[in-house]
Amino acid sequence: MDINDVYNLLKKVFEDGIGELKTGIPVEDCIYVEAGKIEAVCFFLRDEERLQFDALMCLSGVDKDKTTLTTVYHLYSYALKHRLTIKVDVPKDNPVVQSVYQVWSTAEWHERESYDLLGIKYEGNPDLRRILLPEDWEGHPLLKDYKVQEFYNGMKVPY
């Protein structure tokens, strides 16, 4: 199945939940999905006979622009050997996305990392804490406007 077929299939099932299909830019095509629908869409992608995306390769958070954060899902199917990219845009002032932990358990740590570094909140993640940085760290470093704190626990942070 090529990406257009997947898109049409998803559009037929989820209607408004699916945003636009982006093709043409190098190298990867992607499908935009609503933040509140992502879990259902992923369950469908995993369980549908013709798609069978049984593995989540990667989940990345991206600081897209001044107002939006994006979560990118790279899916892969070991059964059918094809891949798919899905994106979810959320506004910066209320970055909440449904967790896909129930679909692929890989997502748990990836979502925690994305929360840690970008502050995207994943609703339904069983253990949404900071993972790389200490619990008492201030701010989310991968945001483009991140300012490093001067001191951490009495240790000077900048050089």
Add this chain to the structure above:
Amino acid sequence: MPEVRTEEMLINMGPQHPSTHGVLRLFLTLEGEIVKDVRPYIGYLHRCFEKHTEAMTYPQVIPYTDRMDYLNSMSNEWSYVLGLEKLMGIEVPERVEYIRVVMAELQRIASHLVALGTYGNDAGAFTPFLYSFIDREKVLELFEITCGARLLYNYFWVGGLSHDIPANFQSKVKAFIKEFEPNIKMYNDLLSYNKIFIERTANTGILPLDVAINAGATGPILRASGLKYDLRKDEPYSIYHKFDFEIPVAEQEVGTVGDSWNRYMVRIKEMVQSLRIIEQAIDNIPEGDVSSAVPKRVKPPVGEIYSRTETPKGELGYYIISDGSLNPYRVKARSPSFVNLSILPKISKGHMMADLVMILGSLDIVLGCIDR
């Protein structure tokens, strides 16, 4: 009879502990020797790789990829460079491809040797560690005569390599293969088929295939669970399609498919296959220039790519977003160890503390790769 009062023991394992392979901290809930719960805490080596990429130009990122998984720097570089080449549409000369294959496979051997040695160390056998480091030194010497560095190479550049191989490289590699091949049998005699070692590792930490796929396990761990899947064969990049090699998977030899012993054994078998690839490649390196395709300014078009390769630890992916400038907009590294470690709590409950060490060792994690 009065009821016996039992208490759970909470133990912190790490960040300094001989068998956590770095600065991992495991928070254990124990009942006697039995592990009730494991909670890995990571981030003690978080070196801000992703923030650095945003401030560096594309070629400047390559040394930082080296330092992620410092046991297989060559493979790390390759995955990143491969993504950029695809994004920019660069054709890499044939000679470069051959050298890259040889280097990556040598690196796989070096990395698996460390895995083998430290695993023996976890089991309490110290000698295999020293033997494997003797062999590893020989691989490092090959890298050293090529690019001058022992551990972190900065060797693969976008479109080419930093240095050509020296004149005596091929003969040295052949000499290494000749020396190393019989040693694999020695490792098998010394450790792999040692009765105590088998008792310790077989049937512990069994990871069923469906859980493995769902939890995102890749590389030797996935193959030890019984799926014959290797990016070099199933999604061939570079020139791997030209070589004849097998993908080792767990067989019903000792223990159960998916246990620690099989995860260990898949690595040993992979070393044999790597030697086969090197043997085929080393004589066929074509003449040519290794830097003819290196662009003066690396400036990919607006776009994004998720490139992945098969490193010794598993699937290493880079998700690179380019906004058309000299610096990457975002580089996310999907590190194999990060995902593989997240499986640990699933497979170690109910085992003994000594088994937990063996299960952790069989996952072959590198903290630099996990924390980035």
Add this chain to the structure above:
Amino acid sequence: MGILNRLDSRIEQFETGNLMITSVDKLLNYARLSSMWQMFFGLACCAIEMMATSASHYDLDRFGIIPRPSPRHCDIILISGTVTLKMASRIKRLYDQMPEPKYVLSMGSCSNCGGPYWEHGYHVLKGIDRIIPVDVYVPGCPPRPEALLEGLLKVQEKIRTQSIAKQIKKA
């Protein structure tokens, strides 16, 4: 410092190079420098080179340096790799757990000064000397095993110049 604390103030009067004290000094220094037990502790890339140094090819055991897993048995700690802010307090604690006399060798650029992470590494401690005192710095990213050996020999040189009397005075 074990025996030295007990000798205490009686030593101070010998401060100026008494013949007997210098000979004892020499022997004790020689003992300390010939048997530096190293902490079995690695941080990052440099730890691999540290392991390579203690493996057969370079063999730290020649100098009487053996790794011990518990900080209580150790004389020297090799800070081998990048120290992050999350790890820094743990390293401080490990250092505090080591019994006197103890020595610190900072291995590699990262623990010397932050190394390649000095500018954008928001979570990297820029130099281990910000939390614990360092005796010898070994530059390199990572230092070759020969460089590490050289650094350890420098620590030995430093120990050779120490004296009981002076140390008491400092304390």
Add this chain to the structure above:
Amino acid sequence: MDNFITSLLGENILTFVLVTVPVIAFVAVFALYAVLGERKISAWMQNRVGPNRVGKGGVLQTIIDGLKLIQKEFVSPIRADKYIFNLAPIIVFTAAFMGFAVIPFSSIFIGADLNLGLFYFFAITSLGVIGLMIAGWSSNNKYSLYGAVRSVSQIVSYEIPTALAAIPVVMLAGSLSMQTIIHEQAGGILNWYIFGGPGAISKLILFPFMLTSAVILFISTLAETNRTPFDIVEADSEIVAGVHIEYSGMKFAMFFFAEYAQMFAVAAIVSTLFLGGWQSPFGDLIPFLNNPWIQFGWAISKGLLLVFVQIWLRWTLPRLRVDQLMTVCWKFLIPITLIDLFIIGLYAVL
């Protein structure tokens, strides 16, 4: 004439001192050089050089290690139970050393030739476990507590096969006295109990059973001294350093010392029971080699040979898990020794 010093001076305080001092000196020198030997042998097995800077070829390395350990600060953790914490290494060391009282070094030299010698040895060496236990407990460290619990369960379990494997010899010799047992094995290598002891018929019948007993005794003494593959008490990859995790300086050295002293003690017991102790392997063929002064050499070299095997095993094998350790003891060693004991007992009665 069990002891030439006693026969010379009679029984007085000077005799006791004169008997004790050489043994202490021997144990001290042995322990120092066993550590060095271990490091050198492991280096040799691993294509390394090993310590070679102090003295010629590193011969003074462990002495200098000791000198360094004297200088180290002695840390006692604030939460530790101080008196017991300080007492533990002394108990461990004393227990290990007291076993030497009944080890015969020659037909004319033994600390005390008790008629309950063997019994005394097993009783006194198992005192060491109390030291390990309180060391682990009083350190107030969870890892050392694990080490203590493991050491108790391990050593107490392995006492049983150790004793059971030694009893066949006692039955054949008809005595618990070490010197008597050795005297019984006179007459060359074939009369040693590992080959079934003196007597042509007994050799034919008993050889396999005595050999099994000897091997089992060796294995279980390995476990009692916490050597690999049974070193779960101080398994560094699991519980860091086990019971002595919190000990620094000389207190730690005492544990080390005790461990190596005990290595030789158990090796000497195995050699006394099964390898003829101080008996020359050539028996009366070359009477000169059975000279009381040469006998020292035989006793010590047999012990050292077994110590070498212990070291060799340590650098070859991985370690067992706790439950496997118990399985080996209760499911294999004890039943086999019981069968052995039954058959040899039957033979002895008939």
